[in-house]
Amino acid sequence: MNGTGEKVKxxxxxxxxxxxxxGINIASVVDxxxxxxxxxxxxxxxxxxxxxxxxxxxxxxxxxxxxxxxxIDGVVIAACSPTLHEATFRGxxxxxxxxxYRIEIANIRExxxxxxxxxxxxxxxxxIDIIQSLVERAKRDESLAEVSIPVTKKALVIGAGISxxxxxxxxxxxxxxxxxxxxxxxxxxxxxxxxxTFPTLDCSQCILTPRMVEVGRHKNINLxxxxxxxxxxxxxxxxxxxxxxxxxxxxWSKCTGCGICTEKCPTSVQSExxxxxxxxxxxxxxxxxxxxxxVVIDRQSCLYFQKxxxxxxxxxxxxxxxxxxxxxxxxxxxxxxxxxxxxxxLYEKEKIEEYRMGYCSDVVDSLTFERLLSxxxxxxxxxxxxxxxxxxxxxxxxxxxxSRDPDKHFAYCSRICCMYTAKHAMLYKHRVPDGQxxxxxxxxxxGGKNYEEFVQRAIEEDNVLYIRGRxxxxxxxxxxxxxxxxxxxxxxxxxxxxxxxxxxxxxxPSSGYEEIVRKLKIQMDSNGFLTEAHPKLRPVETLxxxxxxxxxxxxxxxxxxxxxxxxAAASKVVELLSREKLTHEPITSWVDxxxxxACGQCxxxxxxxxxxxxxxxxxxxxxxxxxxxCGACIVTCPSGAVQQRNFTLQQYYSMIESFV
Amino acid sequence: MPIFASLxxxxxxxxxxxxxxxTVSYMPGxxxxxxxxNFEESTxxxxxxxxxxxxxxxxxxxxxxTYSLASDNIMNHLAPIRTLIRAKETGRRExxxxxxxxxxxxxxxxxxxxxxxxxxxKINDFMYREETELSGHEVRVVHLLNFLKEFxxxxxLAEKVTRRARDLTVALYYGCMLLxxxxxxxxxxxxxxxxMEELFTACGVETAYFPFKxxxxxxYQTVNRRSIVLxxxxxxxxxAVKNAADLxxxxxxxxxxxxxxxxxxxxxxxxxxxxxxxxxxxxxLALLMGIEDATDYSLHAIDPRPVLxxxxxxx
Numbered sequence: 001m002n003g004t005g006e007k008v009k010x011x012x013x014x015x016x017x018x019x020x021x022x023g024i025n026i027a028s029v030v031d032x033x034x035x036x037x038x039x040x041x042x043x044x045x046x047x048x049x050x051x052x053x054x055x056x057x058x059x060x061x062x063x064x065x066x067x068x069x070x071x072i073d074g075v076v077i078a079a080c081s082p083t084l085h086e087a088t089f090r091g092x093x094x095x096x097x098x099x100x101y102r103i104e105i106a107n108i109r110e111x112x113x114x115x116x117x118x119x120x121x122x123x124x125x126x127x128i129d130i131i132q133s134l135v136e137r138a139k140r141d142e143s144l145a146e147v148s149i150p151v152t153k154k155a156l157v158i159g160a161g162i163s164x165x166x167x168x169x170x171x172x173x174x175x176x177x178x179x180x181x182x183x184x185x186x187x188x189x190x191x192x193x194x195x196x197t198f199p200t201l202d203c204s205q206c207i208l209t210p211r212m213v214e215v216g217r218h219k220n221i222n223l224x225x226x227x228x229x230x231x232x233x234x235x236x237x238x239x240x241x242x243x244x245x246x247x248x249x250x251x252w253s254k255c256t257g258c259g260i261c262t263e264k265c266p267t268s269v270q271s272e273x274x275x276x277x278x279x280x281x282x283x284x285x286x287x288x289x290x291x292x293x294x295v296v297i298d299r300q301s302c303l304y305f306q307k308x309x310x311x312x313x314x315x316x317x318x319x320x321x322x323x324x325x326x327x328x329x330x331x332x333x334x335x336x337x338x339x340x341x342x343x344x345x346l347y348e349k350e351k352i353e354e355y356r357m358g359y360c361s362d363v364v365d366s367l368t369f370e371r372l373l374s375x376x377x378x379x380x381x382x383x384x385x386x387x388x389x390x391x392x393x394x395x396x397x398x399x400x401x402x403s404r405d406p407d408k409h410f411a412y413c414s415r416i417c418c419m420y421t422a423k424h425a426m427l428y429k430h431r432v433p434d435g436q437x438x439x440x441x442x443x444x445x446x447g448g449k450n451y452e453e454f455v456q457r458a459i460e461e462d463n464v465l466y467i468r469g470r471x472x473x474x475x476x477x478x479x480x481x482x483x484x485x486x487x488x489x490x491x492x493x494x495x496x497x498x499x500x501x502x503x504x505x506x507x508x509p510s511s512g513y514e515e516i517v518r519k520l521k522i523q524m525d526s527n528g529f530l531t532e533a534h535p536k537l538r539p540v541e542t543l544x545x546x547x548x549x550x551x552x553x554x555x556x557x558x559x560x561x562x563x564x565x566x567x568a569a570a571s572k573v574v575e576l577l578s579r580e581k582l583t584h585e586p587i588t589s590w591v592d593x594x595x596x597x598a599c600g601q602c603x604x605x606x607x608x609x610x611x612x613x614x615x616x617x618x619x620x621x622x623x624x625x626x627x628x629x630c631g632a633c634i635v636t637c638p639s640g641a642v643q644q645r646n647f648t649l650q651q652y653y654s655m656i657e658s659f660v
Numbered sequence: 661m662p663i664f665a666s667l668x669x670x671x672x673x674x675x676x677x678x679x680x681x682x683t684v685s686y687m688p689g690x691x692x693x694x695x696x697x698n699f700e701e702s703t704x705x706x707x708x709x710x711x712x713x714x715x716x717x718x719x720x721x722x723x724x725x726t727y728s729l730a731s732d733n734i735m736n737h738l739a740p741i742r743t744l745i746r747a748k749e750t751g752r753r754e755x756x757x758x759x760x761x762x763x764x765x766x767x768x769x770x771x772x773x774x775x776x777x778x779x780x781x782k783i784n785d786f787m788y789r790e791e792t793e794l795s796g797h798e799v800r801v802v803h804l805l806n807f808l809k810e811f812x813x814x815x816x817l818a819e820k821v822t823r824r825a826r827d828l829t830v831a832l833y834y835g836c837m838l839l840x841x842x843x844x845x846x847x848x849x850x851x852x853x854x855x856m857e858e859l860f861t862a863c864g865v866e867t868a869y870f871p872f873k874x875x876x877x878x879x880y881q882t883v884n885r886r887s888i889v890l891x892x893x894x895x896x897x898x899x900a901v902k903n904a905a906d907l908x909x910x911x912x913x914x915x916x917x918x919x920x921x922x923x924x925x926x927x928x929x930x931x932x933x934x935x936x937x938x939x940x941x942x943x944x945l946a947l948l949m950g951i952e953d954a955t956d957y958s959l960h961a962i963d964p965r966p967v968l969x970x971x972x973x974x975x
Binding site for chain 1: 849850851852869871872902
C-alpha cells in the first residue's frame with residue numbers, strides 16, 4: 001500500500017480459488033469435488049483448495065500460507081455473502097502480504113446452496129458458473145491503496161440547547177476545540193424554559209444552569225451566540241464554515257451584563273422566551289441566567305431604529321458598550337466534524353381548526369404552560385390564567401394535539417407529551433390542591449425508567465382525571481372554555497367547563513430546518529426530521545461523513561435520551577478527530593479524460609459533491625476523498641467516461657461472457 | 661383520479677367577474693318548490709339584481725337525499741346522476757344548487773362518477789337508454805355561496821347593498837351538508853368555515869361569535885324522533901341568543917325547517933325560552949338590496965318581521 005492514493009498496476013493471471021464447505025450448508029448441496037475439478041481446469045486458475053470452514057482460524061491460515069507462498073496473485077473465495085466475511089478474508093490476505101483488493105468473494109451459499117437445496121446437480125452447475133465469473137473479475141482486479149485525508153482537529157456544534165451543549169462539553173473535555181453556534185442571544189434552548197422535569201420533578205433550570213456556566217467558561221469551547229451558520233463547504237475532516245455573527249448593537253467585549261440599559265429602556269414587547277405571556281425590553285437578555293450574560297438590541301422594537309430617536313441605553317451605559325453602527329459580520333472557521341443539534345419547535349395551535357372556536361389567551365400550548373409554572377416565569381410560578389390572573393379551578397389537558405393524526409396533521413407520536421402532561425397535571429394539583437385537572441388521551445405511552453410509576457402517581461395520588469378519548473371541539477362561554485369530548489371507555493360524551501386548556505402540541509423540527517438541510521446537504525424525512533445513516537446501528541451519523549445528529553432535530557425525544565444521543569454523537573466526533581489521518585475504501589470513480597466532454601451531468605448527480613469540472617482541461621475531476629463509490633456518475637455519463645475501480649465495465653462484460 | 665375532483669372544486673371562471681348578463685343552469689330540488697319557496701324566490705330575485713340569468717333545468721329529478729349517501733348500492737346514485745346528465749345536455753359549465761342536501765348528493769355523485777371508473781362504467785351501462793354519457797368533469801356543481809364568491813364576487817355584491825342595517829348581528833349557521841365530507845366542503849376549512857362570515861362582513865353586517873354554527877340540527881330525525889331535534893335546536897338557538905344575535909341565517913331548507921318550526925314547540929314547553937327568527941341567506945341579502953317582495957312571511961313559524969323592521973331592513 002502507498003499513502004498517496006495511487007493505484008499500483010499489475011497484470012497477474014494466477015488466481016487461487018478457495019471453496020468453503022460451510023459445514024453442510026454448502027457441501028450438502030453443492031458437489032465440492034466436481035466444482036474443484038471444473039474450476040482447476042479454468043485458464044489462469046493456479047490452484048483450487050477447499051476447507052470445512054474458511055472463516056475459522058485454520059481456514060484463514062490456509063489462505064495466508066497460500067498467499068505468502070508466492071504461487072498466486074489474486075484470490076476467489078467461494079463461500080457466503082461478501083457482507084459477512086469479505087473484511088475477514090481481506091484482512092487475512094493483507095497480513096500475508098497480498099493487496100486486499102485482489103480478494104473476491106463468490107457467494108455460493110445465500111445465492112446458491114440455500115435456495116437450490118432440492119436440486120444438487122443444477123446447484124453444482126450454478127456454483128461453478130458463479131465461481132468462474134468471479135475468477136474473470138479477479139483476474140482484472142487492480143491492487144488498490146486506501147485513500148488517505150488529513151483531519152482538522154476541531155468541531156462545530158449547531159444549536160446550543162441541552163443536546164448541543166452536552167455534545168460540545170463532551171468533545172471539549174476530550175481535548176478538542178469546539179465552535180458552538182446558537183442563533184438566540186443565550187444558550188440553554190427549550191430546557192431553560194421548562195419548570196420542573198419528569199419523572200423526578202427536579203427544577204429544570206437548577207440542573208441546566210451549571211452546565212450552561214460550564215459551557216460558557218470552558219477553555220476549549222468558542223461560544224458563538226446570536227449567530228447562524230451561513231455556508232458550509234468541504235468534506236469530512238476538512239469542513240470550511242462561514243458563520244454570521246448577527247449585530248447585537250452592543251460591544252460584547254465591554255458589556256458586563258449589569259442590566260442598567262434594560263432597566264432604562266422605555267420599550268416593552270412580548271418576550272419570546274416567556275412564550276409571549278411575559279414582557280421584555282427592546283434591549284435585553286432572554287432570561288436572568290443567560291450565558292453569555294450580554295445584552296442585544298432587537299431592531300424591530302427599538303425606538304431608535306424604528307423612529308430615529310431615544311438612545312437612552314447609550315446614555316446610561318457606564319461602559320460605552322452600545323454601538324448602533326454595528327454590522328453583521330461573517331467569521332470563517334475550519335472544522336473536521338459537525339454536530340447538528342438544531343432542536344424543535346411546537347406546532348402552531350392555530351392549525352387545529354376544530355379547537356379554534358375555543359381559542360383565547362387561556363388556551364395555551366405546553367411550553368407556555370411551562371412558563372406559567374416556572375419560578376422564573378412572568379408569574380413567578382404562581383399558577384394563574386393569562387386572561388384575568390385568576391387561579392384556574394378546572395383545567396383540561398389535551399394530548400396528541402397534531403400528533404398521531406395522519407389525515408390533517410402528523411402521523412408520528414411526539415413521544416414526550418404523555419409524560420410532561422402527567423407532570424403538568426401533577427404540578428397543577430400541587431399548586432391548586434382544590435382544583436381538578438382532566439387529561440384527554442389516546443393512549444398513555446410511558447416507556448422509560450420510572451415513567452409508568454410517575455403517571456400512576458398522577459392518577460392515584462394526585463387524582464388527575466384521565467379520560468380516554470379525543471376532544472372534538474371547544475368554545476368560549478361566560479369566561480370559561482367549554483370542552484366537548486368523548487370518553488371511549490364509558491361511551492359517554494363529556495363536557496367540561498374549564499377555566500384553562502393546555503394543548504400538548506406536536507413537536508416539529510426547529511424552524512429553519514430546511515435551510516440547515518440545504519446548507520449541509522444532509523437528508524431529512526417526510527416530516528422534516530433529519531435522517532440518521534441507519535435507524536438502528538448508526539443512529540447519530542448522517543449519510544454525509546463527518547456530520548452527526550443529536551437531539552430533537554432527529555426525532556422527538558426527552559431530556560435523558562437527548563443527553564445520551566448527544567454523548568454518542570460527541571464520541572463519534574472524538575473518534576474521528578482522534579485520528580491523524582482518515583482513510584477510506586479506494587473503490588472510487590475515476591474519469592477517462594480522453595472520453596469526457598465536461599457536460600457536467602455527473603456533477604449534478606453526485607450526492608457527495610465529489611465531482612468538479614475542470615473548465616480549462618474540459619474534463620470532470622473526482623475528489624477521491626469525497627467519493628463514496630455509489631456509482632451514480634457512471635450510469636449518468638453519456639460517453640462512458642466514468643469508471644469505478646475494480647468495478648469496471650470490462651470486468652462486468654468478462655463476467656457475463658463467462659456465463660454465456 | 662382524485663386529483664381531478666379537487667381541481668374541479670377550484671376551477672375559476674374565465675376572465676373578470678361578470679360584467680354582462682351571465683347565464684347559469686339551476687337545479688332547485690323538491691323542497692324549494694314546497695316548504696322552501698322563500699329560499700328559491702328570494703335567491704332568484706337576488707340573482708336577477710346581480711345580473712345573473714338563472715335557467716332551471718328543463719327536467720330534473722329527486723336528488724336522492726339520504727338514500728344516495730349510502731355508497732354500497734350504486735342504484736341509489738342514479739337520481740342525482742340523471743340530473744347531472746340533464747345538466748350536461750344544457751351545454752353549460754355550471755349547475756347552481758341552493759339546497760344543501762341537493763348540493764351534497766350531487767357533488768358526491770359527481771365525485772363517484774369522476775373517480776371510480778368501475779362504477780362509472782356500470783352506471784353508464786345500466787343507463788344505456790340515456791343518449792348522453794357522463795364522465796363526471798363536464799359540469800361543475802356549485803353552491804350558491806361559492807357562486808356568489810367566485811362568479812359574482814363579494815365586493816361586487818356589496819356594491820349593490822342599498823340599505824344599511826341598524827345594529828344588526830347575525831348568527832351564521834352552516835349545518836353539516838355543506839361541509840362534509842371534507843372533499844366537497846364549500847369552505848377550505850370544514851371544521852371552522854368562514855365563507856358566510858366573509859359574505860356578510862363584506863355587506864357590512866355584524867356577525868356573531870357562534871360556536872354552534874356547524875352543530876347538527878337533528879336532520880331527518882324530525883320525522884320519527886322529534887325529541888332529538890328539539891334538544892339540538894334548543895342548544896343552537898340558546899347559543900345564538902347568548903351571543904347577542906338578532907337572527908340565525910342559514911342556507912339549508914332542512915336546517916331552516918328544524919330551527920324554525922321546533923321553536924314553536926320549545927316556546928310552549930320550555931320556560932324562559934327565547935326564540936329567534938330564522939332566515940335564508942338570500943332573504944337577508946335581498947332585503948339589504950331593498951328587495952322587499954321576495955319573501956312569504958306566512959311560511960315562517962317565528963315571524964322575523966318585528967326584528968327586520970327594528971333593524972331597518974323592512975320598511
